[in-house]
Amino acid sequence: MTVPTSRLPSFVIIGAVKAATTWTGNQLRAQPNLFLPEQEPHYFSSAFDRGPGWYASLFAAAEPGQLVGEKSADYLAHPLAASRLASMIPDARLVVQLRNPIERAYSDYCMLYRRGTVDGRIDQYLTRGSAQPRFLNDGLYGQHLARFADRFPQEQLQIVLYDDVRRAPEATLEAIGRHIGTPTVPVPVAPDERRNDSRAPLLPxxxxxxxxxxxxxxxxxxxxxxxxxxxxxxARPIDYPQLRPDLRLRLRDFYAADVESLGTLLRRDLGSWLAVEQSR
Structure with a gap:
């Protein structure tokens, strides 16, 4: 099947999960010169069997002159997404957002706890060998970035830190706009705002x-x-299991080497990511 390349994304936000990619996607979706589907396609990860025609159809509603992109936050950690993406749209500009992997793992756990997918035995889920390996493994950014670095030139990959999104959202959005090739105008959406806010009450x-x-x-x-x-x-507030200091220590040890290598790659001090403190 011939895929109409004019309808394929020129940029893709590839992750990570729970690293403010929802905020970035909403900001870009609000730009009149950009088009992104409302939902994450997950094509290069879990929906690849739906075929290239289905993927291209997701962008058919883009207006002439609009820059087309998409966001699927699970691409970064998926073992096949980099090769699949490079094969189909090798010239795509990629944006990856990274968050303190300890906080990311805990936030991901809380999201699934909120949905009822996992229970309150937090130690079992945030420990090596868990039945939900995504909680820990998705935060091994150095390993995941290597797959994309092997297939895309360095200038096509932009790395954004969650800390920068919170500290300077407008400047971060402008930098993303420069990377994908279009000016952006921030809209009033706070970096911590979510459609499914983890602090909002839920029905039992x-x-x-x-x-x-x-x-x-x-x-x-x-x-x-x-x-x-x-x-x-x-609706009632959700009482989440807490990330205790001893469990945080174990997570710090798990991520220490990967965080160090990432800091070297970015030429930034990421030591604060490994500090033992309680927050979510």
């Missing part, structure tokens, strides 16, 4: 699972005042 898990089949049916009513009052009356 059992009730959420019971109502799951009705999700599409009730979607049109979500903005109605009566619906929001009902939701507020039933």
């Amino acid at each position: 898990l059992g009730l959420r699972r019971t109502l799951q089949p009705l999700k599409r049916t009730v979607a049109p009513f979500r903005r109605r005042a009566w619906f929001q009052r009902l939701h507020a009356g039933l």
